[in-house]
Amino acid sequence: xxxxxxxxxxxxxxxxxxxxxxxxxxxxxxxxxxxxxxxxxxxxxxxxxxxxxxxxxxxxxxxxxxxxxxxxxxxxxxxxxxxxxxxxxxxxxxxxxxxxxxxxxxxxxxxxxxxxxxxxxxxxxxxxxxxxxxx
Numbered sequence: 460x461x462x463x464x465x466x467x468x469x470x471x472x473x474x475x476x477x478x479x480x481x482x483x484x485x486x487x488x489x490x491x492x493x494x495x496x497x498x499x500x501x502x503x504x505x506x507x508x509x510x511x512x513x514x515x516x517x518x519x520x521x522x523x524x525x526x527x528x529x530x531x532x533x534x535x536x537x538x539x540x541x542x543x544x545x546x547x548x549x550x551x552x553x554x555x556x557x558x559x560x561x562x563x564x565x566x567x568x569x570x571x572x573x574x575x576x577x578x579x580x581x582x583x584x585x586x587x588x589x590x591x592x593x594x
Contacts (some may be wrong), residue, residue: 465489467530483547495523519571532560
């Protein structure tokens, strides 16, 4: 697992993407942007971890998530709270699909992780995944 605070940041909205990226930079957080073409890569590969090869050529790329998603690594609880507050101050709505990097999800594709986060969110809150809301 990476030691430095870093995030995988997927956001289909370019304005929100830029606002969050600025909040990450101000906090010294390393950002790994995730494009729709990269959602079939493993979380470990996207973080640049050893032992996680890129997706093989010819493997279909899954559909990209409709909602922003954030995967965090190397954060203490205090630093995580500070980052979420900074995102709120930057005007970034609550990100419903967020997770910490774990030994379990490091080998999942980004798309698989987003699907799991969506299932968990629906189980906890009922109904479908929310539209952007204020934090």
